[in-house]
Every structure is written in structure tokens, then in C-alpha cells.
Amino acid sequence: MNKITEIDPQTAAEQVVPMLDEISPTMCMAKWLWSSIHLTNGLTNSCFLPPLHKIDAEAVKKNPRALHNTPEKKQQRAMMLKGEQPDGCSSCWRVEAQGKQLSDRAYRSSEPWAQQGWEDVIDTGADGDIDPTYLEVNFNHACNLACSYCSPHLSSKWAEDINANGPYPTKVPHNSIDYFKSIGHYPIPNREENPYVEAFWKWWPDLYPKLKHFRMTGGEPLMDKNTFRVLDYVVDNGRKDLNMSITSNASVPEKNWNRFVDTVSFITEYDKLESFRLFVSVDGWGEQAEYMRDPLDFDVLWRNVNNYLNRTKDGLVTFIVTLNMLSMPSIKKLMEGILELQRIHNVTKTRRDDNGKLIFYGIHRVYVDTPALHFPAWQSLKVLPKEFWHYGDECLEFMKANPDKNRESRWVGFKPHQIARFSRSLDFMKQGFSSLEEEVEAQGNFVRFFEAYDKRRGLDFHATFPELGPYYNKWKARL
Ligand code: SF4
Structure with missing residues (x-):
């Protein structure tokens, strides 16, 4: 062939x-x-x-x-x-x-x-x-965050909320554990035997040499012992043509984070893999990001990402920004932050060339991907009132004004496919709902959900998103 x-x-x-x-x-x-x-x-x-x-x-x-x-x-x-x-x-x-x-x-x-x-x-x-x-696997649904658009079968923190307070009071009750059990999506409890995890480890010695890409997701994979078992296996059985990655909230307890960075630092230092990539989930900047990914500490996340980039040799990062309605007020600030990380980490060394001139070298280490959230529909970009679409348009202009030009831009900037992806997500936002009825229902569910979210989590929507408050109040008055 x-x-x-x-x-x-x-x-x-x-x-x-x-x-x-x-x-x-x-x-x-x-x-x-x-x-x-x-x-x-x-x-x-x-x-x-x-x-x-x-x-x-x-x-x-x-x-x-x-x-x-x-x-x-x-x-x-x-x-x-x-x-x-x-x-x-x-x-x-x-x-x-x-x-x-x-x-x-x-x-x-x-x-x-x-x-x-x-x-x-x-x-x-x-x-x-x-x-x-x-191959992508998840070993465990254990997670220390309960992000607004996630669910109890993917996060143990979400399961705690639902077990304590029941499903959220949207028109169709949201995130019912009984529902996930009824469709066979609820995880096997950790205390019970899990035939799938056992089978995975039996398969692993034969599977590992065939893999070209292997990604671990969660829950939060850095809270699971199987993730560290994989990383330890790589330490002893390097594979220079394997691309490994992990999707993390980058805000796990310090002990877990240090063990992760120590291990990946060894793996990258001794070229045990073709590449290692950390996918970091974050959907906005600062306290607005914390609200969406409760109970995130944004500063810890940012510090951890810097720590990983400082300590691993050519370790890669991709920010997975799941664009939802609440992302938009701070989206440009997040893109500015990502560009700043590129400035710090993408140029890796300076050497003299044959003529004695200093020349710098770099690689792309920090990436971004911006898929649009589709479900639940009432947290999607489509709920964002037109008046606020300018947040997205300004961010798109910022990305276009900072294109990646490899050495010429010191490996700093956004690639055409990243700009195109963001632009497609904005198109999705501007398509709107297919009927007024659907739109009104989504606005109602938005309020029903975040009223309960604030109460259960001790949060304050109006203080965090003051610009959206008038719309929230209007939608609430209609309920
Ligand atoms: S890429 Fe398309 S055709 Fe191939 S498995 Fe996926 S959905 Fe099916």
C-alpha cells in the first residue's frame, strides 16, 4: 500500500x-x-x-x-x-x-x-x-471538581452534590443518578470488582507496543492509581514512537501533582516517549473560570501549568476550552494568558551560529482548542444574548492579530486551524436556537439551574457575572 x-x-x-x-x-x-x-x-x-x-x-x-x-x-x-x-x-x-x-x-x-x-x-x-x-481510556470517575456542565457519572464530586441534594430542578430534572444508572452509564463503585479495569491490565503488555497514541481521561486521572501505574510502566519500558497524553483539571492535591510532574519530568528528560501532552480543561479566566469549574482555584491551576512547563523537557500543553455561555466575558483574557505562556515557554534555547551570531530555537509547547459545548443546551453559547456576542468577535480579532509564524513570531501565536475552530464555535453561537420556544425554555433552565447551583455551592452568579445579571433577572421574572 x-x-x-x-x-x-x-x-x-x-x-x-x-x-x-x-x-x-x-x-x-x-x-x-x-x-x-x-x-x-x-x-x-x-x-x-x-x-x-x-x-x-x-x-x-x-x-x-x-x-x-x-x-x-x-x-x-x-x-x-x-x-x-x-x-x-x-x-x-x-x-x-x-x-x-x-x-x-x-x-x-x-x-x-x-x-x-x-x-x-x-x-x-x-x-x-x-x-x-x-486509544483513550478512563479508569475512574473520581474528581475533585464538579463543573457546571459535567455530570455525576463523570465526577465523584458531582455525585456527592446529587446524593446530598437530588437532581437539579430544571424542567426535566438534571443529572439524576437514577437516570444514569438506568441507561448503564453509571460507574461501578470503586469498592466493587471492575472486570473492565482487570481486563485492561491483562491486555496492556500486548497492547502497549502497538499504540501510537494513548490518552487517559477521567474523572480526574491524576487522582487515580492506574494513571500512575501507566506512567511508572513508561519509566521502565520507554517507547520512542508513542504519543501519550492526559486530560487534567491541573488542580489536584499537591502530592498528586508533584508525583505527576516528577514522573513526566523523568520520562521527558530520558526521551522515553515521542511526546507527552497535558490537556488542561479550563473555560475562562480568574474567578469566572472558578465559577464554571467549582471549586477550582484558578491561581493553583496556572501555577501548576507553569510548573509542568518549567520542569518537563518539551512537555506539551493543550488548553481545552469548552466554550459555553459563561466563557465569553473572559475568553479574550484567557487567550492573552495563553499567548503569554507561549512567550515564556516556546523559545527553549539560544545558541551561536557558525558566524558567532546568537540564534534562538524553540518549539510549539502551548496550544489551545475551543470546541463549543452542545449539552446541556441551556449552558451553550446559544443562550448568550446578542448584545454580548462582541466578546467572541473581539477575541477572534485578537487571535487573528496574533498569528503563529514559527521562528518569525518566536513560536508565539495562534495557528490557522485554531482560529478556524474558534470561528466555527462563534458560528454555532450565532445560529441560535431553532425556535423561540426552544430559546425561552433554555433561558428558563439556565436560571433554574444556576439558582440551585449558587445555593448548593455557596456561589454568587450576580457578583461573578455582573454584566449578565439584567438578562438573568429578566428570564427569572418570566418563570
Ligand atoms: S470517522 Fe465517521 S465513519 Fe469513521 S468511525 Fe467515526 S463516525 Fe464512523
Whole structure:
């Protein structure tokens, strides 16, 4: 097979389409090689777009590869090999039916982890078991934060709130633990045996050498012993072609943080991995960020990120900014802060060239991604009144005015795809709700939720977001 050599994602995706077509017109490498496995509750999907489905707890006891190779995925793989379209991949089929742009199927299949496993996919076919080359897992839902848009099956802190006070009084009660239990999404309690985590560790020695990307999410992964077991494994079994990452709130207890930075500092110092990336979740600046990610201490987060960047050799950071309505008043300030971190950390050394002239070297170490929050709809950008859209427009202008130009900008600035992502999120905001009824319901739920949130968490919406107060009061008066 011809390998894709193009590193520009758009060109690579265009190049891969005829290669996929040689197999079938609906072929997608992600169905075999990309996996998200929720070890907390035994759910999986490939890729991240189709709905999660249950993993058979008995099957994984006999065969740990059943964590990824479920009967449902095998059925979808068989359909793809025959040129049929599995329902779960509808988001790709919709894009392809419009005929205007390539779907995720082309982008995913052209990425290096997909190229690496191409022959394995052909050999495996529909019925065999395959090890993914791109894997995301979460071991535990333990978390010390309970962010406004999160839920009790993903955060133990949220579960404490719901256990103490019940679901939130939105029109349809929000974040009911009984609901998550009824759909099989609630985690297995830590005190009980978890067949999925056990199967993962049985699989790990065979899986580890195949991986190209491995990402640990949560809960908060730095509060879980399995995360440190993985990192310790890397210390003893380096893999120079593996990209490892972790998604963290960067505000865990100091003991956990220090252990993490000590270990990653060793891993990066001795080149045990191709790269290590810390994804940091934060959605605004200062006390507004603290309100959204209760009970975050923003200064601790910022100090920790600096500490990680100072202590790890070429350790990478990507800020995951889940844009919701409350992000917008401080979004530009957050982008300014990210640029400042780039100024401090992206230029890594200065040397003399052959003519004795000082020349500096750098790499991109600090990145940002700005997906829009879709659920719950009443915290999404669509709830933000038009009067405040200028926050987003000003931030977009700021990003455009500070483009990344590699050495010329000392590796400081925003890349075109980062600017495009932010711009797409603003488009989503400006699309608004599909009906006035939906909009009014979202505004009502916004007030119902944050009234209770303030009471339960000891917070003060009006003091934190004074600019939004008049709208809040108007929506409240209508209830
Ligand atoms: S076809 Fe699309 S939705 Fe389905 S696995 Fe591939 S990228 Fe994901």
C-alpha cells in the first residue's frame, strides 16, 4: 500500500480517499484502529462520534481484546467492508451526502496512527480482533471538581452534590443518578470488582507496543492509581514512537501533582516517549473560570501549568476550552494568558551560529482548542444574548492579530486551524436556537439551574457575572 506522506491534514485526507475506495466506498480505519473505552462503566465506541455501547463483562474475562472488539463493532466493520453505512456513523454520511467537504472518515483514516495499522486492518477483516493504535481510556470517575456542565457519572464530586441534594430542578430534572444508572452509564463503585479495569491490565503488555497514541481521561486521572501505574510502566519500558497524553483539571492535591510532574519530568528528560501532552480543561479566566469549574482555584491551576512547563523537557500543553455561555466575558483574557505562556515557554534555547551570531530555537509547547459545548443546551453559547456576542468577535480579532509564524513570531501565536475552530464555535453561537420556544425554555433552565447551583455551592452568579445579571433577572421574572 502507498503511505500518505503529506503532513497537511487537508491534503492527507484528500489523498486517502482513493485508497479507502479501493477497499470499499464506506471504509473507515477508525472503526478498527481508534477506540475510546470507558473502563468505569464498560462502554466503548470507535471513533468518538457513534453512540457508546456496552462491553460484555463476561467476554473480557476470557479475552481482554473484547474491550475493543465488541460484536457491535464487528457488525459495523462487516457493513463497511461491504460498502454499507452503519447507522452509528451518521454524522459522516450526512457530510458526505452534501458532497461539499470530506467527512471525519477521510481525516481520521489519513492520520499516522491509521496509516500505521492499515495492513493489520486488512488482515483482521470483519471478524478478527485487532489492537487499536489510538486509544483513550478512563479508569475512574473520581474528581475533585464538579463543573457546571459535567455530570455525576463523570465526577465523584458531582455525585456527592446529587446524593446530598437530588437532581437539579430544571424542567426535566438534571443529572439524576437514577437516570444514569438506568441507561448503564453509571460507574461501578470503586469498592466493587471492575472486570473492565482487570481486563485492561491483562491486555496492556500486548497492547502497549502497538499504540501510537494513548490518552487517559477521567474523572480526574491524576487522582487515580492506574494513571500512575501507566506512567511508572513508561519509566521502565520507554517507547520512542508513542504519543501519550492526559486530560487534567491541573488542580489536584499537591502530592498528586508533584508525583505527576516528577514522573513526566523523568520520562521527558530520558526521551522515553515521542511526546507527552497535558490537556488542561479550563473555560475562562480568574474567578469566572472558578465559577464554571467549582471549586477550582484558578491561581493553583496556572501555577501548576507553569510548573509542568518549567520542569518537563518539551512537555506539551493543550488548553481545552469548552466554550459555553459563561466563557465569553473572559475568553479574550484567557487567550492573552495563553499567548503569554507561549512567550515564556516556546523559545527553549539560544545558541551561536557558525558566524558567532546568537540564534534562538524553540518549539510549539502551548496550544489551545475551543470546541463549543452542545449539552446541556441551556449552558451553550446559544443562550448568550446578542448584545454580548462582541466578546467572541473581539477575541477572534485578537487571535487573528496574533498569528503563529514559527521562528518569525518566536513560536508565539495562534495557528490557522485554531482560529478556524474558534470561528466555527462563534458560528454555532450565532445560529441560535431553532425556535423561540426552544430559546425561552433554555433561558428558563439556565436560571433554574444556576439558582440551585449558587445555593448548593455557596456561589454568587450576580457578583461573578455582573454584566449578565439584567438578562438573568429578566428570564427569572418570566418563570
Ligand atoms: S465513519 Fe465517521 S463516525 Fe464512523 S468511525 Fe469513521 S470517522 Fe467515526
